[in-house]
Amino acid sequence: MLPMSAFGQQAEPRFSNPPVLEETRPGQAPMSRLRKAQAPVTSSGRRQLDLTVKFIENGIYNPATGRVDKVNLRGYTGAGVDPKAPYVAPVIEAAPGERITVALHNELPPDDSCAGHGDMNQPHCFNGTNLHSHGLWVSPTGNSDNVLISVNPGKSFTYFYDLPDEHPAGTFWYHSHRHGSTALQVSSGMAGALIVRGDRVPTQNANGDLDALLKDADGQPMQEQLLVFQQIQYACFDADGKIKTRVVDGKVVAWICDPGDVGEIRNYDQFGPPTWGQSGRYTTINGLVQPRFSSKVGQVERWRMIHGGVRETLTVAFRPRRAGAPVYRATTAEAAADYVRQNCVGEPIPYHIAAADGLTTSTARSTLTATLQPGYRFDALVMFPAAGDYCVVNEPLPGTASVTRAAQDRQLLATVSVAAGSPVNNIDTALTDALVAAAERTMPADVKSAVIADLKDGLKLTRFVPHPDVGDDEITGTQELVFFIDLSGEVAKFEVGNKSFDPKNFDPATFKPRSYDPNYVDRALPLGGVEEWTLQSAFVGHPFHIHVNPFQIVEILDPNGVDVSAPGAVDNGGGTIDPQYPGLKGVWKDTLWVKSLISNPADFPDKLASSTYKIKIRTRYERFIGEYVLHCHILDHEDQGMMQNVCIDLPDGGGGANCARLLRPEPGQQSDATHH
Template structure:
């Protein structure tokens, strides 16, 4: 792998070679289906890097879900995935992980400071426990810790139990016990808990419970029982204690969580046994469908002077001297425009502006991509870099990155063919040359590189973004594509689509019995449809049993103050904002009165019905419409798609110079969701995490219903 800005070379057992600065980076691999997950750390020696344990794959014996009987209220789950299967004898029933949370010392590459220069940082982070049975471990009493600023991969199967033990070894924090003042003032920076973002699991007890506090010097074990019907897909986990979520996630306390499925689609009508996309996209001996998981993070550390002020240059870009230690200890680092102005760089699996896994011309890769950041927009493009000698990117500043892309990354944009949103397989593959990630988003994309060379992975942010800054462009990394024996292929989007479709059809015929393969192939031939892999049945209007409305707002009526609200109220931990019946089906209307916010709700995903722009046009259809806002391409093709996080847009920014009112800039989002299987309390919130910490959140309770479907309370 070529990497002109690296200083050391490491080898992996699969024959691939990686280059990076020994001081700034470490290389961490997690094998998934025999394919490496790239997890690049910061500071350990290569020989000390362990492999994250992976559970073996399971095999499923599919049976269709049972349809509810008529007449009485039915509360069983309505998933359409085949749910009855057994774990193979060699497959462990549990996936166990132990994580310590403490301050970690290391180095983060800062390209602005020159080639190989890393800033010394001290950040709260996860360290994985590894026992003496693993050869790479060493230390007192046979135990040691590994270190990285991106959390390790959790890899599991439907039907397994995932146990994660957190040891909070951060120093005591008095604000966790007696904070005083508003609960929506950031506090308890050393308390923690854990959220499995997007998982359909129990929100109560020691499962996906974000309403508990794990205080310093306390250990707690989470237990996630993954239901047999759980969709396979790309999820993630991160800290979620109200008051410190943004600060801890920005420190790197986030990681990928992959649910892998072996359930093949079943023959018959569309209501019977949809399968897991993993069974179609099996990595093959000829190199097709090899997989990479990419976690995007924004670690916004700063160095401060003796008065506690952030050190900056004349342009406001953050500075750290050789003897400084970068930290994240205050919420003054978060706010509109601060990420872009800081000059910090988005990292991918812990590496800043590094080399991504190599590709081969014509071979299909599956990229699992996760926005694990706090409050910025990422808009990915891939373009072929001009032939060597290209300019060295060592010493490239954030500002210089835009010029570099304009001069060096001059190829036509490469299609990213999206097949899953937020872990949920889409009904039809969708090719885009610019893929927008708002905080919390995940996209699975199939990649085909049509010719040999280096490709620039670019973040091209347009006008509608989280930080409300002017459009800008950054280089995120480089992908090198090796020449295939067959030579280069036609690089046109149409040719790439034909090639991808042919590979998918070939895989279907190879992986499925003839009757099933014929159904999957017929769908693929009709516009690359994936209807046999969508994990949920569409929610029809006739199913809807209730209506919900939600409006985000930031109250700026008091000079110098901002109050973050949902439905006109800041978060109150003692207030239950919504009580909803198990088995109910709601249609939600989502809006924002002031700027834009990513809506996220725990436990149950939702299906997008329509997205109306300020002119009342539905912009979620398959094509851009004349007169649409340039950034509304992020909504094209989302009608009918299942998600758990959605960007609720409003062009109104409160700037009197714009001449705009909230209503003139307001978008309206209609989604539907089912409340299945689980009762308990959880939250919905804005996924700009400093907004959540300051009050843009609500409590939600799913309760057992009475015979008429209305929620009940305890009878005492």
């Protein structure tokens, strides 16, 4: 092992769940920490929290040099946060029906990136912030999940998140969302888990929480591992303000920090392809580089995986590690991949996806890999079949499926030390037996037989899915959305359009995507409406995210017209099925990768027909009116204009949101809208 650093980190540091943000009301006992032996969260009706944003100086381990790089980054802190592990935000825990009160205090210094700033879609105001509760079903207005405000340096603002009684339990997260500085702050580590815990058992008339099933023999939650993946892309700078780099054969192979340097995130030239690969940085898990987990053979674990980063697509697999493998050291990307090839030698073990973006799926789907794009969450049920070491590997991925647009080789994310336990011959069978036994202990008599029958029928979780399917007869309207990056001018324009295109007969006259304008609403939608959306991208892939209401995936058609979202999809047109899509048909999510095979501007529009994916989703606009946003979750794309304002109002213009008056005019039209 490498020597301990001044900051208490070393190679293969021990994994731990992030700290829980503790309540601040006088006389209140601290909240329980995320662990196996915790008591279930019980609702007191209110939970009062304080969250502070400030510059935090600490260190991040760099395997390429064997040193901890000293860094000074914007971060969240609060009661219960470990000052030795600051670069992951504390966990916020809640229960359905609660009010979460979060007082956000901005202690960042004033900055000059706002002064004289004219273009809303050029990064700016790096020390202004706000808070987004990603995936929560709460109001988007006022003091709730309102991302259209700025909490400026030296100011505070209190958020009230009123979770409905029927809010799903699940894995959500929070992060800063001030337009113009979102990517810079999230890339500093300003992202954290938001876990809604519920113990509602299924009844004859209502589905229950998955938490109620995932209990051990003592009635405690099964072992949980909570992982927040981040890409903290810090750099060290020379006297001229240029990033220090290592160059080999004229190519930048790493960003370097010399002893005494302090790593920073200063500006947006630190983002975008190909900077992530050049930087030589590593995806952190809870602020740690390549941590070491502990597990036991035959133990069912719930791995709550959150992609809280910006700059990398993750495809997670568990592979046995060679006995006696050395501690990881690699100075180049090629050496890093070579380590995995030599030491992570076994075939991947299967695991089961039980929830996507916090919402329980209809089946615990067996898989060898799960692809997480920025904003994604997957709850995986993991069981290791034999004692020994395992690698948590980021698997190879083609550039067309990745945020970086560059093909990636295998990379090591973490390791797992698995102790001896009950032998496992077949993971599917062992997991089924464990969940059936849990159902016998936990489920009410009047639904127990139905739950057990479902589990024995391919690990179905029918009685725990939080939303009913959206039927054909419910649809009241349609929406269309297109992502595009216009590279024809001196400055790239990141755009969203409201009109689909025919890839085989592209008409430039009707192709009118536009960059974000905060003064207008791009879509006025009716409360109580149920709409089917068609999503496309005309240039490179983008993760689509919409606030407030989740959506159900209907189909994902590849350029050959094959629905690649179906389980076990096969492309009879001679193409290749992207492994991130099969099994998503019918799944509820709030973020989804919209793929395009075009990455060369010269191929637009001639190759649209052979490159365009077409995705259909359905969503209900329930309960909440007001304004919120949809955007690409490559957050520097959002900061540069790949976002729209959406407004929900009562039907026929009878609501206080007044959406129609604020609608953005078509080019050449006039509007009397006054806004913000």
